[in-house]
Amino acid sequence: MFSLLSVVNARTIDTLARWFRANARTLPWRGPIGAPRDPWAVLVSETMLQQTQVARVLERFPRFIRRFPTAQSLAAAPDHDVLAEWAGMGYYRRARNLHAAARMIVDRFDGAVPRTVEDLLALPGVGRYTAGAVASIAFGDVAPIVDGNVARVLLRVHGRKARVDDRETQRFLWEQAANLAAAGAKGRQGAGVVNEAIMELGATVCLPAPAMPRCEECPLARWCVARRAGAQARIPLPRAAANKKTVYCASAVVVDSRGRVLLEQRGDGGMWAGLWQTPTIERTDRAPTRAELARAAGIAARQLHACGGFTHTTTHREVEFRVYAGAAKPVRERGRWVAPGRLGELGLSSAQRRVLSIGAGVLRTPTRSR
Numbered sequence: 001m002f003s004l005l006s007v008v009n010a011r012t013i014d015t016l017a018r019w020f021r022a023n024a025r026t027l028p029w030r031g032p033i034g035a036p037r038d039p040w041a042v043l044v045s046e047t048m049l050q051q052t053q054v055a056r057v058l059e060r061f062p063r064f065i066r067r068f069p070t071a072q073s074l075a076a077a078p079d080h081d082v083l084a085e086w087a088g089m090g091y092y093r094r095a096r097n098l099h100a101a102a103r104m105i106v107d108r109f110d111g112a113v114p115r116t117v118e119d120l121l122a123l124p125g126v127g128r129y130t131a132g133a134v135a136s137i138a139f140g141d142v143a144p145i146v147d148g149n150v151a152r153v154l155l156r157v158h159g160r161k162a163r164v165d166d167r168e169t170q171r172f173l174w175e176q177a178a179n180l181a182a183a184g185a186k187g188r189q190g191a192g193v194v195n196e197a198i199m200e201l202g203a204t205v206c207l208p209a210p211a212m213p214r215c216e217e218c219p220l221a222r223w224c225v226a227r228r229a230g231a232q233a234r235i236p237l238p239r240a241a242a243n244k245k246t247v248y249c250a251s252a253v254v255v256d257s258r259g260r261v262l263l264e265q266r267g268d269g270g271m272w273a274g275l276w277q278t279p280t281i282e283r284t285d286r287a288p289t290r291a292e293l294a295r296a297a298g299i300a301a302r303q304l305h306a307c308g309g310f311t312h313t314t315t316h317r318e319v320e321f322r323v324y325a326g327a328a329k330p331v332r333e334r335g336r337w338v339a340p341g342r343l344g345e346l347g348l349s350s351a352q353r354r355v356l357s358i359g360a361g362v363l364r365t366p367t368r369s370r
């Protein structure tokens with residue numbers, strides 16, 4: 001069967017690695033290409049990068065790794081500290097899993113990140129991609145990786161018009177990625193460098209539609225079937241459209257006479273598990289009313305002013321927020337009154353930060369109830 005390796009040999013692997021050494025972005029979790037890497041920092045950065053843009057991870061990673069430089073330090077931290085340090089990156093389940101993984105590393109692996117894919121897969125939240133990334137990048141293990149960037153490059157080089165999420169395509173991609181890692185390990189470059197090189201190529205040159213790939217800068221251009229056929233923009237095929245669920249939320253920004261904001265903590269399951277929020281109720285059939293929200297917030301409905309709304313989009317949901325605000329006495333026993341200067345110490349989702357900013361604006365300029 002045609003494969004990248006049937007036209008790409010050790011010389012091509014060297015070309016790809018040379019391109020990477022010359023063009024790799026300077027990233028705080030990376031260091032000099034090919035130099036030994038801290039496995040804990042690799043695990044943390046790869047976890048963050050799973051569903052968050054590099055630009056946002058660039059903002060958050062240095063502070064997180066300073067605060068939790070080892071698995072032991074994260075394992076010993078309370079939940080709320082971990083969630084607060086994760087704030088702004090979304091998908092908080094990853095923070096909870098990383099926290100649990102740190103505890104398992106301490107309990108089962110004497111505090112050292114495990115070296116093999118098999119052991120890494122035992123850690124909470126670590127899937128095939130992350131296990132392969134840590135094993136190959138931190139330990140030089142011959143482990144393949146396939147993420148969205150790798151998949152796009154491989155499908156285009158092979159000229160394969162397929163959807164990335166198709167089962168047969170996944171089998172093909174992992175097989176090709178395993179060949180690449182093996183070729184990297186066999187040559188001078190090492191599996192980790194080749195794996196990172198192909199990810200970097202996808203992230204910076206072989207860009208997804210609608211941006212066009214910059215084929216003239218690509219070290220694989222001469223072997224690329226999609227380029228020869230002018231089919232880059234048609235590969236890969238679009239994923240099947242997901243049926244997003246709509247959720248309706250109403251949130252109340254309630255402030256007391258000292259300017260403190262009423263917050264409550266979400267339960268352990270579901271969306272935004274364990275994070276802090278303004279009193280919020282949600283429904284799936286219709287938007288909650290102001291009266292319902294007022295009851296949940298423990299204040300009179302006439303004290304709540306409607307002040308706007310927005311749509312928060314996640315992978316599987318469209319969350320329609322309506323925001324209300326009001327000044328009230330702290331009569332409510334549930335929840336916590338928090339000074340504005342201390343909000344940063346609590347884990348808040350980006351949606352709730354938006355709720356707070358909308359509500360705070362209205363409280364500074366009171367409006368009539370609508």
Ligand code: SF4
Nearest residue numbers: 206213215218221224
């Ligand atoms: S030649 Fe173009 S389409 Fe092919 S791998 Fe390189 S950047 Fe992607």
